[in-house]
Structures are given as structure tokens and as C-alpha cells.
Amino acid sequence: MSTFDKVKAIVVEQLGVDEAEVTIDSTFIDDLGADSLDIVELIMAFEEEFNVEIPDDVAEKIKTVKDTVEYIDSAK
Amino acid sequence: MIKTDICDLLQIEYPIFQGGMAWLGTAELASAVSEAGGLGIIGAGHMPPDVFRNEIHKVKERTSKPFGCNIMLMSPFVKEVMEVVVEERVPVITTGAGNPGVYIPALKEIGTKVIPVVASVLLAKRLLRGGIDALIAEGTESGGHVGDITTMALLPQVVDAVDVPVIAAGGIADGRGVAAAFALGAHAVQMGTRFVLSEECIAHENYKNAVLKAKDRSTVMTGLTTGHPVRIIDNQLAHKYKNLEFNGGSKEELENLGAGTLRKAAIEGDVKEGSVMIGQIAGMLQDVKPCKDIIVDIMTEAEAVINNLQRFGK
Numbered sequence: 001m002s003t004f005d006k007v008k009a010i011v012v013e014q015l016g017v018d019e020a021e022v023t024i025d026s027t028f029i030d031d032l033g034a035d036s037l038d039i040v041e042l043i044m045a046f047e048e049e050f051n052v053e054i055p056d057d058v059a060e061k062i063k064t065v066k067d068t069v070e071y072i073d074s075a076k
Numbered sequence: 077m078i079k080t081d082i083c084d085l086l087q088i089e090y091p092i093f094q095g096g097m098a099w100l101g102t103a104e105l106a107s108a109v110s111e112a113g114g115l116g117i118i119g120a121g122h123m124p125p126d127v128f129r130n131e132i133h134k135v136k137e138r139t140s141k142p143f144g145c146n147i148m149l150m151s152p153f154v155k156e157v158m159e160v161v162v163e164e165r166v167p168v169i170t171t172g173a174g175n176p177g178v179y180i181p182a183l184k185e186i187g188t189k190v191i192p193v194v195a196s197v198l199l200a201k202r203l204l205r206g207g208i209d210a211l212i213a214e215g216t217e218s219g220g221h222v223g224d225i226t227t228m229a230l231l232p233q234v235v236d237a238v239d240v241p242v243i244a245a246g247g248i249a250d251g252r253g254v255a256a257a258f259a260l261g262a263h264a265v266q267m268g269t270r271f272v273l274s275e276e277c278i279a280h281e282n283y284k285n286a287v288l289k290a291k292d293r294s295t296v297m298t299g300l301t302t303g304h305p306v307r308i309i310d311n312q313l314a315h316k317y318k319n320l321e322f323n324g325g326s327k328e329e330l331e332n333l334g335a336g337t338l339r340k341a342a343i344e345g346d347v348k349e350g351s352v353m354i355g356q357i358a359g360m361l362q363d364v365k366p367c368k369d370i371i372v373d374i375m376t377e378a379e380a381v382i383n384n385l386q387r388f389g390k
Contacts, residue, residue: 035303036174037223040199056177056206 003050003069010045011065014038027064052076078379082241082264085209086168086189087142089113090371092254093212093243095268096146096170097220097353098122099342100279103134105367108276110135110143112368117144117170125156132164144168144191149176162186170212170266172221173304175199177206193245195223195230197237204238211238212266215246219269219295219354222246222307228260235261249357251377255385258378269355270374274367280345283352290358302330309352313337 008022017032028034028042043059046052046068052075054062062068080091092114094105098121106116116139118131128145135143145166147157150173158179161169168189169176176192183190189209194200200211213234215227223230227246235242244257245266257265272279272287279287286309296310298317308314317333325333334351341350365373 029303033303037196037199038303040175040196040202044198044202056175059175060178 003072004065006049007046007065007068007072010049011042014042014045022065024066024069025064029063046072050076078258078375078382080241080263082210082243085241086115088115090375091243091264092371092374093117093144093170093245093264093266094271094367095218095245095266096120096144096172097268097272098148099338100272100277101146102278103131103138105271105274105277106131106143107135107138108274108367109271109371110141111139112366112371113141114367114371115142115144115168116367117146117168119146120151120157121148122151122153123157124153125160128153128157129160129164132160132166142167144170146170146172146193147176148172149174158182161188175203175206176208177203180206180208191243194234195225197230197233200234200238204240208240210241210243210263212243212245213262214266215244216297216307217247217356218245219307219358222297222305224305227257231257231260231262247355247357249355249361249374251374251379251381253357254374254378255381258382269358270361270370271367272354273361273364274370275364276367279342282345282347283342284364286341286347286352287354287358287361288364290354292356292359294359295354295356299330299334302327306334306351306353307355309347309354309358311350311352312348313351 011022012019015032043054047054050072082091090113094109094116096117096119098119101119106118109116120128147169162182165186171192191210192203193212193214213231215230216222216224231244241263243264243266244262248265249270254265294309295307296314297305297307299305301321337351340346341352
């Protein structure tokens with residue numbers, strides 16, 4: 001499973017959105033309807049799934065699925 | 077007299093915080109609460125840095141006791157405002173609307189205590205990493221920007237999840253509420269609505285009267301669709317907002333409708349078209365009194381309530 005597919009699965013589960021809605025360019029807030037607390041939950045779920053730490057300064061800049069995939073691939 | 081580790085941590089006499097309300101958490105109110113032995117808090121809201129610095133100076137002129145500032149992390153001026161906090165060596169900050177993590181190292185260096193407001197267990201856990209000193213668990217009963225979990229349900233869950241002292245907020249305005257918060261594991265309480273009804277609060281007379289008149293069901297949550305819900309008194313503005321929000325109003329339209337409405341109500345006294353941000357406990361409050369009396373009366377009542385509860389142990 002690619003990083004994107006795993007990220008997508010987490011996003012689908014956490015935000016309760018349809019799989020088809022989640023593309024590499026989706027923004028969490030504007031496209032997927034997340035609020036600020038949802039973002040925190042997402043970040044923590046990513047950390048757990050990929051066993052990486054996403055520090056606060058990075059977490060602040062993660063706005064899209066693409067941002068997430070790129071950070072995780074670089075941190076692994 | 078009830079003393080907790082929060083009193084020691086912040087060098088205050090009573091474990092009572094005044095909520096850092098935008099427009100109403102002014103130097104007048106914050107200094108009165110601090111001078112009375114609680115923790116007065118300036119609500120920075122969207123204040124530009126120079127206005128914010130001026131409020132800090134006014135508090136320092138009026139009291140030598142510790143005070144705090146509430147920093148709205150979504151403010152367009154947040155970076156500059158944080159610089160002012162460091163330059164002025166503000167003893168305590170509380171933060172709303174996000175994660176203050178990136179600012180904590182600079183604040184730690186000067187000994188400022190950092191106490192974020194949270195409305196969820198997961199955010200509480202995440203914030204622990206940054207080295208915060210305590211947390212405020214704020215239930216949906218509060219006025220203004222709120223989460224969706226009640227204080228009753230949120231507080232014990234946050235207490236169980238973290239290893240720092242927790243301050244309870246939302247729905248507390250008398251000694252019974254303080255005793256209940258302590259029973260659920262809080263080490264202090266934060267009150268907003270109660271301090272709006274203080275002599276020192278600069279809120280317009282109409283605003284205070286609206287709070288006095290409010291009943292248990294007088295407030296509503298607006299902005300549920302925006303992800304940033306706000307509890308206000310149900311008035312013409314609330315109706316208009318809800319209409320727009322549930323009939324496809326865009327984010328911009330909603331923002332425009334909400335912009336400036338707190339000032340309109342709190343300072344100008346238009347409580348029909350303005351935003352009266354108060355908590356659900358408003359219905360209980362019947363009087364306006366000095367901050368000192370509010371604090372002493374509540375803590376005296378809390379002690380009596382706690383003593384009285386012992387009868388259940390017999």
C-alpha cells in the first residue's frame with residue numbers, strides 16, 4: 001500500500017468522508033470539511049500509523065493530503 | 077480557605093481565573109480580578125500589538141499582582157502579540173483556537189506560564205508535548221467560541237488524560253459549580269459570564285442587562301457549519317446568521333455578517349443586532365457586584381458546599 005493509500009484510509013475513517021472525495025490535492029479544511037480539532041486528530045492518527053513524529057511547526061503547515069504524504073515520505 | 081497547586085504555581089490567592097474575553101477582558105476587569113486575589117486575564121482577541129501593550133501597561137499600573145493574557149492564536153496579529161508578551165514578561169498566558177507549541181520555547185525562557193484552553197481530550201494530549209504548565213478544559217456551556225462537549229463530560233476525561241493541573245471552564249458561576257468542578261478533578265475554575273456581571277467590567281449597560289435577563293435557554297450556537305461555533309444570546313443577529321448559514325451562505329458572507337458584532341453589543345450596547353457572547357449559566361445570575369465580592373462569595377459558598385457534602389459519607 002502506498003503512503004497515499006494509507007493516508008487516504010485514515011482521512012476517510014477520521015473525517016467520515018467518501019473515498020472518492022479524497023484526492024492527492026484535497027485540502028482538509030476547505031475540501032473535506034475538517035475543523036481545527038479534526039486536524040489535530042488527523043495529525044495524531046498519522047503519527048501512530050506511520051510511527052513518525054510530526055512536530056508542531058510542521059503540523060501547522062500540513063493543509064492537504066499531498067503535504068501529509070510528502071512529509072511522511074521524507075521523515076521515514 | 078481552599079488552596080490548590082494552581083495557587084502556588086501562579087502565586088494567586090484564590091483558584092479562580094477570569095475568562096479572557098475579547099473586548100471585555102480589559103485592563104479594568106483584569107486588574108480588579110487580580111487585585112482581588114484571582115487571576116485577571118486580558119483578552120487580546122484581535123487587538124493590534126500597540127493596543128495590547130497599552131492594556132498590559134494599564135494592568136501593571138493598577139496592580140502588582142500576577143495577571144494573564146488570553147492569546148487568540150487565529151488573530152492576524154498573533155506573532156507580534158506574542159512578542160509583546162515576551163517583552164512585557166507577562167506572568168501567565170492562556171491560549172485559544174489552536175496549538176501554541178511554536179511559541180512555548182521563548183515563553184519558557186522568561187518563565188511565563190502557558191495554559192492552553194482545550195475542548196477535546198486529543199488536543200489536550202497533543203499540547204502536553206510542548207511543555208505546558210496547566211490546561212483549561214472548556215465545556216460547551218461557555219459563551220463565545222466553544223467546543224461541543226459539556227464540562228460535565230469533558231473535564232474528567234481531560235483530567236484522566238493529562239499529568240498537569242486542569243482548570244474547569246463552562247457553566248460555572250457559583251460555589252456549587254466550583255465544588256462540582258473540584259469533584260471532577262479540577263484544581264481551579266475559570267469564569268467569564270459571572271465576571272461580565274461585575275461592577276468593573278466595562279460592558280455596556282444594555283449588555284449587562286441582557287445577561288441579567290437571560291434564562292437557561294436564552295443562548296444558541298451559531299457557526300456550527302463553519303467549524304468555529306460561537307455561543308451567543310438568541311437575538312436578531314443570531315436569527316440572521318442561522319438563516320444564512322443553513323441556506324447556503326458562503327464563508328465570506330458569514331464572516332462579514334459576524335464581523336464587528338461583538339463590539340457592537342459589548343461596547344455600543346446594540347444587543348439586538350450585536351453579538352452577546354455569554355454562557356448558559358447566565359440564567360442563574362441576578363446581580364452585578366464588585367469582583368472582590370464575586371470571588372470571596374463564591375469561594376465561601378464552595379467551602380460550605382464541600383463541607384455539606386460530607387453528610388453523604390456518613
